[in-house]
Amino acid sequence: MSAEARAINFGAGPSALPESVLEETAKGLLNFAGTGIGIAEISHRSKEFTAFVRNLESLIREQLDVPPTHHILFTQGGGSGQFSAVVLNMLARHRLLRPELAEEDRVMDYVVTGSWSKKAAEEARRLGGGRVNVVADGRKHSPDGKSFNNIPPAEAFTFSEDPALIYYCENETVDGVEFAHAPGPTAFPFERLPKTGLIPLVADYSSSFMSRPIPRLADHAIIYAGAQKNIGPAGLTILIVRQDCVVDVDAAAKLGAVPTPITMSYKTLVDSGSLYNTPSVLAIYMTGLVIERMKSLGGVPYFEQVNKNKAEKVYAVLKEGEAKGKLRGKVQEGSGSWMNIVFDVLGEGEEAKFLSGAEARALKGLKGHRSVGGIRVSLYNAVSEQQTDKLVDYIREFIGQ
Template structure:
């Protein structure tokens, strides 16, 4: 086999070698059944036990309280852009049947491309009005600028903007934190968070206060095709009863209540991605859980931001995100000068470092440092960046 590249891609992205090797065995024989994981029935006792264990690996590592269910589904983050709107509008309809669509408000916080897309989907589906509660580019909006509605159907934010490299800080004293303190305290808040590109990379602040947290698996924990949804019990509602009151009907495969009632096995789940995610999270548990990755990811990000700063001082690089608002997972910057970006990418490729090109919509460089990227691989990138600075400074 050719030497594996260091894959700094934003998703699908790197997975641990040891897990991939183990998975090749599982493809031939899943847990001694003599049947491969891509072939075995999702209703077999071995597979259902595997799903239950995956649930518990997430629950224990993230401290998910019993007030919340963990669901597995398909459709990716984009599927959840629709599902959260439909389920949360149904919940709101049951709570407030007589409001008009204009009075039924959904608060969106826009910090980059993915939250913008999610808000566009909410507008497209109808059944409620989108209020942009705060918005900014290249930074988290200032806390003073947030304008939450009095009783919204949902309050939506994207914790880590994968394309733009903007992430909410998990330090509550930081101006880049999510302003939970501006929300009412003694009520079940309809907070919905897209954690697609930071799930399992560090603890989730105020997890218990969220109505829904969702994530596609294909960044930190597995292949594309599995979506994880953590839903508070009061958001598992009878969507058909809501539809009778005028809510937008919810496709059965998107109904949180249906998924919960069937232990995420209402229809055939994505068996292979579930399997690989289970192996990844078992390995994560053995290493010390999310806390282990939190420390590692902090160190990795600090190292890259630090060399980025050196490059800024020398006029070689320019970070795209305000200091303190940058992502630990996706670090975005420009390489200054004619042809310099192409030179940077070619030099990186020559050293076996791939997929550093920024998203096509924004250009520049994006280094994604998901859980499977080791500290050693990060050091390799840092060394290369430092060499590039030296070679391009007069």
């Protein structure tokens, strides 16, 4: 298929990848790094692939300014796998630090701002090993009391004094809610975190990883991201893990912690250089190509500006549609995501008409998540400003009818 025949992919994930990366991947499928063996065939323990992994780690460290106190790890299982791994590793850490605590006194703090953080909290309850404290719940601050359409105000956050972990999702892909990047009422309230020791702060950055800098990265215990939004295909999960969270999970289990599967142990990943078992070789390769391209274009600061421009254009046309009574945004002012912009098309049959018109113009992946419906525009790194302009032009045409 020619580049001209390709659709513009606004899907929420797996999502758009740069065409140059797809073309380079096609070459690598036949011959990786001059080995004469394709990337999908080569041993993950070959010196060429091992060198590629180490370079990828270095590129991420450089572009996000990851301090030496944190490891960069590669694994599988997506964000959902980390719902479990985070709980098991952080409960093991807490057990080693506080072996005298009874189970009911071991607390895990969860900020619930959308579908994914809600699922993460549910998994923590399912695994046990401590009780879940909901620090803040966005539904309590929505007009209907059940929608995730906002970042709760800072004063609503009630952190525990000594939690095993404090969990938040930076960007909610389904609900279109994101913590603000700059300080303000919808930024993450770092100032309210407990002041005792190293903060066990965990962030799900799956749908915004490397779209802009990470505020106070060094203050996080764990940051993780599924690659299939901004930086690669499905199959790879990237972790940034502070050294004190790499613990002997077997020693913790002997003290009563919930046992951790060996491939979910952060210590296993660190000790093996992320190569304990066969990783997602092709996904790692494509992610490396994406991040090399990012660096050549100006790195995270460049994409931050482009992503800001794209989001502002879509929100501006959404406001035009609201003023004309044709569209309705789903998220409260100031809480909207740069990555996933969600809205409803008003009127009987109008949503189907909107999607049909978009499809005819090769603007694809715009249907909202099945759990909430409506329209969702995903503006990940590989979606260019020019492609965004084409969508904005179509929306303006639609609301002008």
